[in-house]
Amino acid sequence: MVQETVHLLDGNSISERLRTDIGAAVLRLKNTGIVPGLATVLVGDNPASASYIRSKQRACADLGINPVDVTLPADIAQSALLDELAALNERPDVHGVLVQQPLPRHIDVEAVVEAVSPEKDVDGFHPVNLGRMVRGRRCFLPCTPFGVQKILEFAGISVAGRHVVIVGRSLLVGKPLATMLLEKSSTANATVTVCHSGTRELGEITRSADILVAAIGQPGFISADMVCDGAVVVDVGINRVDDSSRKRGYRIVGDVDFAAVSERCSAITPVPGGVGPMTVTMLLYNTVQSARGMRSQDALGDDA
Numbered sequence: 001m002v003q004e005t006v007h008l009l010d011g012n013s014i015s016e017r018l019r020t021d022i023g024a025a026v027l028r029l030k031n032t033g034i035v036p037g038l039a040t041v042l043v044g045d046n047p048a049s050a051s052y053i054r055s056k057q058r059a060c061a062d063l064g065i066n067p068v069d070v071t072l073p074a075d076i077a078q079s080a081l082l083d084e085l086a087a088l089n090e091r092p093d094v095h096g097v098l099v100q101q102p103l104p105r106h107i108d109v110e111a112v113v114e115a116v117s118p119e120k121d122v123d124g125f126h127p128v129n130l131g132r133m134v135r136g137r138r139c140f141l142p143c144t145p146f147g148v149q150k151i152l153e154f155a156g157i158s159v160a161g162r163h164v165v166i167v168g169r170s171l172l173v174g175k176p177l178a179t180m181l182l183e184k185s186s187t188a189n190a191t192v193t194v195c196h197s198g199t200r201e202l203g204e205i206t207r208s209a210d211i212l213v214a215a216i217g218q219p220g221f222i223s224a225d226m227v228c229d230g231a232v233v234v235d236v237g238i239n240r241v242d243d244s245s246r247k248r249g250y251r252i253v254g255d256v257d258f259a260a261v262s263e264r265c266s267a268i269t270p271v272p273g274g275v276g277p278m279t280v281t282m283l284l285y286n287t288v289q290s291a292r293g294m295r296s297q298d299a300l301g302d303d304a
């Protein structure tokens, strides 16, 4: 059965709505004398990383969050980097600390992740926050899975009691998303299956999904025959494919064959314009929540 009208889950417009609320929360905080601050730490001069940092800083500035730029040389010693993070942990004007990855090879990534105070870990990568999440306690939720959850919530798509299949088990996306959607709460309570490169009969499992999330890193991997009629499809993938018709020589595509899959699903996130914009928005959300002394799960209310 071909779906007559596929619902586009527009991450840009959901982001806009959320950013309006975040901006209002920033204003309320400013009225109490608190200016939320996000420190972005860039080690080296990787152009892609520098560009991500710039867009995060612009997004901060747009909402009145103070971006604190920390750019460090690629050959910085591990101990010096940890000292920089310790100093940011102490600064009262910094409520969130984001260390852009990848880091140079001589840096121990785990040590860096653990050096950011869990109270300022607005990326939600610190083991304390991940541990709190697994225990169902308040914490900073990792921004990409948090963005996926918000897209579904804003679109009025309940996951409760439904079968969510996630393809991809990374610490960045698949694993935390599975944990979040499994939570026994009104906004979660899904039945979750997580697939990976060792999964057998993948298509059989993905076809059993009410909600299918692709976080694989392979362009167009999810084909129409892997999706059941009427499913909801969330495409986390961001992949560059060569395209000589574009000025820059490439275009961005997701992990889902959008044209074919949108013929049979009931709702789908586009790439670009789906999960991507939500990731930065949830980073801003977590930063403001940190400045309020709150966590991801708390409402962005007017009690700042």
Ligand SMILES: NC(=O)c1ccc[n+]([C@@H]2O[C@H](COP(=O)([O-])OP(=O)(O)OC[C@H]3O[C@@H](n4cnc5c(N)ncnc54)[C@H](OP(=O)(O)O)[C@@H]3O)[C@@H](O)[C@H]2O)c1
Binding pocket: 144, 167, 168, 169, 170, 171, 172, 173, 174, 195, 196, 197, 198, 199, 202, 215, 216, 217, 218, 236, 237, 238, 239, 255, 275, 276, 277, 279
């Ligand atoms: N929208 C955003 O803001 C955002 C944020 C983060 C990532 N992304 C994008 O999301 C995608 C995934 O990112 P990631 O960091 O999670 O990637 P990752 O760490 O490389 O993980 C990819 C996952 O996909 C699984 N996989 C790979 N090939 C497979 C196959 N043939 N069949 C089944 N599973 C397979 C891997 O299985 P194994 O574990 O067995 O290797 C792994 O669990 C990328 O395109 C990335 O750019 C987007």
